[in-house]
Amino acid sequence: MPPLLVVNLWFAYYYRCMSAVRPNLPGRDREFSRLTASLTDAVAGIGSALVVEGEPGIGKTALVRALGEVAVARGCRVLRGAGDELGRSLPLVPLLEALHVTDASDDPEHEAILELLSGDPTHSALSSADLVAAAGERLLRLVEQECTQRPTLLVIDDLQWADRVTMAVWSRLARLAPQLPLLLVATVRLGAARDELAVMPVAATRVRLGPLAHTAVATVVATLVNGTPAPRLLALADDAGGNPLYLTELVDALRRDNALQVMDGGAVETTAAKAPSSLSAAIAGRLDFLGGPARHVLRAAALLGVRFCVVDLGVVLHQHVAELAPVLDAACSAGVLADAEGDLSFRHPLVRSALYEEIPGPVRGAWHLEVAKALAEDGAAVDDVARQLVAAFDGAGSLSTTARAEGWLRDWLVERGMLLVHKAPAAAAAILHRAVAAAETDSRHPALVAQLAEALFRAGELRDAERVAREALADERITDPRRRADLHWTLAQCRATTGRSAESLRDLDAALAQPETLDGPALARLRVLAARAHWDIGDLDAADEMAGAALASAGKDRGAAGWALHVRAIVSMEHGRMRETLPLLERALELVDASPTTVDLRLLLQINSAVVHAELDQTEQAVEIAEQARDTADRSGHLIRLAQSHSALGQLLYGLGRWDAAALEVSCLIDELKHPMVSCCDHGIAALVALHRGDLTSARAHLDAAEPYRARLGDHTIATLSLAWSLWHERAGDLTEAADALRPALVEGRNAEDLLPDLVRLGLELGDTATARLATKRAAGLAAEANVPHRDAVLDYCAGLLAEDPQRLLRAAALCGTAGRPLLGARSFEAAAVAFAAHDDRDSAKAALTRAVDQYLALDADWQVTRAQARLRAYRIGSGPRVKHSKARTGWNSLTPKEVTVAELIVEGLSNAQIAARLFLSPRTVATHVSHILGKLQVRTRTDIAREVCRRAASS
Numbered sequence: 006m007p008p009l010l011v012v013n014l015w016f017a018y019y020y021r022c023m024s025a026v027r028p029n030l031p032g033r034d035r036e037f038s039r040l041t042a043s044l045t046d047a048v049a050g051i052g053s054a055l056v057v058e059g060e061p062g063i064g065k066t067a068l069v070r071a072l073g074e075v076a077v078a079r080g081c082r083v084l085r086g087a088g089d090e091l092g093r094s095l096p097l098v099p100l101l102e103a104l105h106v107t108d109a110s111d112d113p114e115h116e117a118i119l120e121l122l123s124g125d126p127t128h129s130a131l132s133s134a135d136l137v138a139a140a141g142e143r144l145l146r147l148v149e150q151e152c153t154q155r156p157t158l159l160v161i162d163d164l165q166w167a168d169r170v171t172m173a174v175w176s177r178l179a180r181l182a183p184q185l186p187l188l189l190v191a192t193v194r195l196g197a198a199r200d201e202l203a204v205m206p207v208a209a210t211r212v213r214l215g216p217l218a219h220t221a222v223a224t225v226v227a228t229l230v231n232g233t234p235a236p237r238l239l240a241l242a243d244d245a246g247g248n249p250l251y252l253t254e255l256v257d258a259l260r261r262d263n264a265l266q267v268m269d270g271g272a273v274e275t276t277a278a279k280a281p282s283s284l285s286a287a288i289a290g291r292l293d294f295l296g297g298p299a300r301h302v303l304r305a306a307a308l309l310g311v312r313f314c315v316v317d318l319g320v321v322l323h324q325h326v327a328e329l330a331p332v333l334d335a336a337c338s339a340g341v342l343a344d345a346e347g348d349l350s351f352r353h354p355l356v357r358s359a360l361y362e363e364i365p366g367p368v369r370g371a372w373h374l375e376v377a378k379a380l381a382e383d384g385a386a387v388d389d390v391a392r393q394l395v396a397a398f399d400g401a402g403s404l405s406t407t408a409r410a411e412g413w414l415r416d417w418l419v420e421r422g423m424l425l426v427h428k429a430p431a432a433a434a435a436i437l438h439r440a441v442a443a444a445e446t447d448s449r450h451p452a453l454v455a456q457l458a459e460a461l462f463r464a465g466e467l468r469d470a471e472r473v474a475r476e477a478l479a480d481e482r483i484t485d486p487r488r489r490a491d492l493h494w495t496l497a498q499c500r501a502t503t504g505r506s507a508e509s510l511r512d513l514d515a516a517l518a519q520p521e522t523l524d525g526p527a528l529a530r531l532r533v534l535a536a537r538a539h540w541d542i543g544d545l546d547a548a549d550e551m552a553g554a555a556l557a558s559a560g561k562d563r564g565a566a567g568w569a570l571h572v573r574a575i576v577s578m579e580h581g582r583m584r585e586t587l588p589l590l591e592r593a594l595e596l597v598d599a600s601p602t603t604v605d606l607r608l609l610l611q612i613n614s615a616v617v618h619a620e621l622d623q624t625e626q627a628v629e630i631a632e633q634a635r636d637t638a639d640r641s642g643h644l645i646r647l648a649q650s651h652s653a654l655g656q657l658l659y660g661l662g663r664w665d666a667a668a669l670e671v672s673c674l675i676d677e678l679k680h681p682m683v684s685c686c687d688h689g690i691a692a693l694v695a696l697h698r699g700d701l702t703s704a705r706a707h708l709d710a711a712e713p714y715r716a717r718l719g720d721h722t723i724a725t726l727s728l729a730w731s732l733w734h735e736r737a738g739d740l741t742e743a744a745d746a747l748r749p750a751l752v753e754g755r756n757a758e759d760l761l762p763d764l765v766r767l768g769l770e771l772g773d774t775a776t777a778r779l780a781t782k783r784a785a786g787l788a789a790e791a792n793v794p795h796r797d798a799v800l801d802y803c804a805g806l807l808a809e810d811p812q813r814l815l816r817a818a819a820l821c822g823t824a825g826r827p828l829l830g831a832r833s834f835e836a837a838a839v840a841f842a843a844h845d846d847r848d849s850a851k852a853a854l855t856r857a858v859d860q861y862l863a864l865d866a867d868w869q870v871t872r873a874q875a876r877l878r879a880y881r882i883g884s885g886p887r888v889k890h891s892k893a894r895t896g897w898n899s900l901t902p903k904e905v906t907v908a909e910l911i912v913e914g915l916s917n918a919q920i921a922a923r924l925f926l927s928p929r930t931v932a933t934h935v936s937h938i939l940g941k942l943q944v945r946t947r948t949d950i951a952r953e954v955c956r957r958a959a960s961s
Contacts, residue, residue, distance in 0.1 A: 081157060152187050
């Protein structure tokens with residue numbers, strides 16, 4: 006059956022299902038139609054993101070729940086999670102809930118996510134925040150997998166209570182949704198003071214629920230009283246401000262007070278003179294209807310949150326579930342509680358808040374502590390206990406509250422505190438602060454203070470983390486060598502982050518001067534720290550020596566050995582000994598696997614290995630290794646290394662002349678997910694491709710986008726960005742500015758070789774032979790460091806320009822062919838043609854120009870072709886009839902071969918993940934291809950792409 010016919014049949018089925026689902030939402034027809042229209046688009050493959058916002062009780066949850074019923078009727082998968090006021094310091098809880106990621110799951114992907122959230126990055130350059138972000142990436146991929154099975158509705162209620170990482174993943178999904186059959190919906194309370202919520206309009210459409218109109222209020226009241234409301238009842242209802250929850254509570258209050266009566270004509274009137282003064286007062290009236298024992302049980306439930314487990318409630322109250330059943334049944338009948346997929350929940354968060362706020366603050370804190378203890382003794386998850394502890398310590402009197410916890414809290418922290426530190430460092434720091442202060446003389450104090458230092462570091466509180474770690478190392482009670490090594494690690498990380506590694510070295514040297522106090526693993530870890538500190542301050546020889554000592558003492562500690570080898574490798578790279586570097590990297594890669602807590606080092610090793618292979622002109626191996634690093638980073642969700650591997654691959658492909666592929670790599674991630682240096686490099690590559698091809702608008706957009714990130718880097722030079730600015734100024738006719746953009750190559754050791762050829766060329770065009778000579782001298786020095794073709798090519802190009810030696814320029818072009826550097830090769834031919842023409846060797850000049858133009862055309866470097874022909878036209882020399890039309894920028898002919906392949910696979914109905922598996926690409930890369938195809942074909946959906954492919958096939 007043709008794919009488009011299948012789509013049409015599905016649409017017919019969905020519309021029949023839609024007619025069968027008619028939710029009762031008076032006054033919300035317009036908003037509900039807007040949501041269902043977005044659902045229809047998502048089923049058709051055009052996903053979107055919506056934020057439903059409004060005041061408490063206005064009907065956000067009811068509207069979204071009705072949407073869920075329609076989605077189920079249409080065959081969609083519905084996933085639902087919620088932000089939690091008690092759990093807002095714990096990462097990713099709403100998404101874990103929505104995707105059913107729990108400890109009980111035997112899904113390997115779920116296990117990997119949980120391992121990241123509880124992993125120990127001691128030997129990793131990743132912080133806890135990075136590991137949590139990696140877990141978020143995996144959750145994002147789980148959502149994509151769900152969408153490959155069927156259209157999906159993902160709802161996050163109360164997004165204002167979610168943690169920052171959940172909000173970041175939600176925003177990522179919002180950007181990705183247009184390519185997926187995904188409708189992403191969040192409900193948000195109006196007035197929620199979260200900075201993250203302010204950026205939602207960028208990626209999502211806001212749907213604001215206002216008060217119900219008078220006619221809708223009348224309809225709601227008529228439904229609630231099962232009759233026509235009389236004038237006095239309607240007048241009271243109008244005082245509810247069009248809030249559906251307030252209306253419901255108002256009518257229930259009137260019914261409980263026997264203040265409703267049916268008139269002779271069947272209308273329902275009220276005998277009450279006034280309504281409750283507010284929604285809170287109306288809810289309080291409902292709760293007053295409950296007896297004392299029931300109120301006590303529900304207050305305890307309120308401590309557990311809006312949604313709670315009945316078994317946990319029994320643990321807290323020291324009662325069996327059977328004893329609680331009558332009270333809970335009555336609460337459900339009274340409209341206080343509702344079923345929530347195996348758990349119970351308060352019918353509305355405001356009901357829970359009313360009960361919770363009845364409890365005096367000091368009593369509430371003490372009760373939270375008792376709940377935490379009961380849950381801990383019952384073996385509850387760390388998250389559940391932490392929620393209660395954070396709430397217990399929230400506010401005044403926390404120290405005395407901690408003191409009352411006596412020994413159980415300290416025992417629990419010693420046993421399970423590091424798990425909390427790894428997973429939610431900010432929450433752990435808040436708890437540990439109090440526990441350490443209340444346990445100054447306790448034998449468990451050393452363990453707690455070490456946890457506190459690590460928690461503060463991982464939470465980004467570097468100053469406090471450094472102070473706590475320094476004081477702990479001075480504490481004679483802390484004698485365990487591994488704990489002291491942990492403290493040194495925390496202290497060194499704090500100082501390295503703030504550029505003070507020299508201070509760490511003094512402490513590390515003092516500790517290493519007493520090796521008898523250290524066991525093998527602790528000794529190896531401290532030596533690794535010292536080696537990295539020496540590297541940070543530029544003492545390469547000392548770094549290499551210390552890394553060698555760390556390697557000798559690492560024993561079975563593969564992480565320490567891997568880091569030691571990595572330090573030795575980067576020292577070797579810095580000295581230009583690339584051939585000696587490769588064995589070090591390969592040995593380290595043999596030691597380090599790709600488990601969640603060590604994959605970071607492996608990725609770092611792979612990226613450096615790709616760089617070294619490229620420096621040795623082993624370009625195909627370099628690309629293969631960089632692709633492996635990119636795919637591993639994508640699968641594991643390590644954003645820092647993913648961005649670096651995309652960027653490294655983009656640079657390699659740009660150098661090889663594979664510009665379409667390079668532009669794809671550097672556009673796969675948004676700037677918010679990259680280090681500023683990576684953003685600058687990527688925008689530089691994209692701008693260079695655009696400039697070479699004459700797309701000045703796109704080039705300027707990339708240059709402007711890079712500026713905020715370049716400003717954060719100070720005086721550091723990014724070669725690709727410098728080249729792009731130089732070419733921009735050159736195209737504008739300002740050769741002085743163009744040359745100035747490249748002058749850092751004369752003083753900076755790194756990234757110099759890419760800038761030198763253009764600096765020599767521009768210097769000579771400006772008559773600045775001194776700069777040209779100095780740049781050529783730099784090129785000679787770099788060529789002497791490593792006997793590789795591309796550096797020899799740079800030297801021959803610079804020296805050939807300076808001497809106007811066409812033969813040396815031809816030799817540079819030949820070396821570029823060997824090294825796989827087509828752009829410099831084309832420029833070498835162009836320069837040789839000019840030199841031949843200056844020597845009146847017209848035949849050689851024409852032949853060299855023809856070779857230059859052919860190579861420029863192969864790159865689609867339109868501007869370079871125009872410039873080369875213009876330079877030789879002054880000598881009345883042309884390149885012959887080889888000029889082709891510029892490549893189309895839109896329409897089918899603008900697609901790259903890879904994009905054509907992706908488009909053809911879309912016709913088969915394959916998802917991004919399935920296309921990725923077929924083409925051995927990452928799903929993210931395929932998503933970027935699809936985005937480019939949509940833009941070039943100027944269409945909205947994958948179905949439109951399939952239609953265009955079929956149309957072309959039919960006409961061919």
